[in-house]
Amino acid sequence: MSQSPSLPLDAAVVVAAAHAEGVSLVVLGPEAPLVAGVSDALRRSGLAVFGPNAAAARLEGSKAFAKEFMERHGIPTAAYGRFTEIKAAHAFLARQPLPIVIKADGLAAGKGVVIAESQEEAEEALTRFLAWGPVVIEEFLRGEEGSFIAIIADGQVLPLAGSQDHKRLADGDQGPNTGGMGAYSPTPILDIAMSERVRREVMLPMARALQAEGLPYRGFLYAGLMITESGPKVLEFNCRLGDPETQPLLMRLDSDLFLTLLAAARGDALPPELQWKKELALCVVLAAPGYPDAPQLGQTIRGLERSLDGATAKVFHAGTRVQDGALVTAGGRVLGVTVLAPSISAAQAQAYALAQQIHWPGMQLRHDIGWRARARS
Structure with missing residues (x-):
């Protein structure tokens, strides 16, 4: 959940520990080790690894990279602009309707997104985030949010059950954005028809695009979605299981997760589907x-x-x-x-x-x- 200063970012330490313990499969979950290239070092040492390499993990590590990637490959998402200077950002902001979404480009442990309801709030977020690095200003999408996670392995797509997160701190979706205050699965917004549409319009094109750009991907791909009147649009990508979606998903999962992840890590054929408890x-x-x-x-x-x-x-x-x-x-x-x-x-x-x-x-x-x-x- 929350970032910890003791996260295993030293690849050599992780590699040594995995070999010392005789580990047969390493599953990298936190985003920081993925972006830092820990999975790359583990693979080079001969271990089976479930988690994308550092180049592909930029989908989570950089909001701008993810937006540009989606733009290149026709993945539905909100209109946006990327900025490194306050003057250009203010000029762009002045032309946009409110509310508007301000995002820090890099990893921010769930604290790098502000949905600004006023010009003053947007300008404050811009100033704060630009002190960290580039900023993405994004169109505010209206609809209902859903979380769609899939196992991606060399172009194969194996969807997990749909879920819904609650990002705002307080009841009634009020207060600041958080890393997630709760979740449940399944969710009506991702019924059979909508889940198939997300698979077809988002996940399959992403899997193919990653291969086309020379970014081998064996790991979870999480799409935070807004289900709009015109269909699903991607708010963000994570390169791991979502949190707190993971907790209800694992409670419902009725398939052998280890065997599935091991097959993905080795590049073997994935099962046609996963089994889920009805509850x-x-x-x-x-x-x-x-x-x-x-x-x-x-x-x-x-x-x-x-x-x-x-x-x-x-x-x-x-x-x-x-x-x-x-x-x-x-x-x-x-x-x-x-x-x-x-x-x-x-x-x-x-x-x-x-x-x-x-x-x-x-x-x-x-x-x-x-x-x-x-x-x-």
Whole structure:
């Protein structure tokens, strides 16, 4: 979830550890090691690796690279401009309708996107992000968001089940953007017909385009989508499983993930489809006070010993560590309370009942994860 200074970015250390432990498959999840080229070093050492190389990981590492790539290959996305100077950015901004989306070009751990409702807010975001590097100014798309993730292996596309993330901090999709405050799967917005359209219009063209540009890709490709009146459009790409979408997806998965990822890493044929449990899975993120801007860390987490953790409910740890014998917060998004249930209403009831048993001072959570599906039920 939250970035940690201890992420394994030293490729030599990772390679040595993998060989010392006799690892048969390395799955690279965090974006920073992918962008840093850890997968390249692992492959050169002869290991089976699931995760794109550094060149392909620019799809996540650079918003501008991803937009230019989509533009070259006709992948549907929002109109945009890329800027490195404040004067040109302001001139472009003055011609755009509000709201407008301002994005830092590089990795920002979920904090590099502002949906500006006013000119003043947009200019503040521009100034702040330009201090880091290039900025992308993007058309605001209207519709409903969905997350579509697929395993890509040398042009093969194996879709995962659809899911829906909740990016805004507060109930009713209010407050600042975050890395994700909760998710559920399946989602009505990505029904069979729309999922097939995303596969056909986004994922297959991306897989072919990567091969055409000499970017061998064996890994997850996550498309954050806006389902508009004219169809799906890509908001962003991640080169890994989405978070917190991963938690409900893995709760629902009924296929052998290891064998599938190993086949992809080796370039073997993928199965025609993955099997999924019929139940709905829902994840509620518990976050530290001050998240996303300045999370307060080191607070003792209580109530976990009373929480259910079994086949239908799990508490995934993200930003936690043990300090003086106690479990404490160590990141912005701390825990992911995830349940498997027969309906959206049952999943909400069970997840929030479990979340209420866990607490620390100032703990933040949304109380409406899955609200769009609930409105349709």
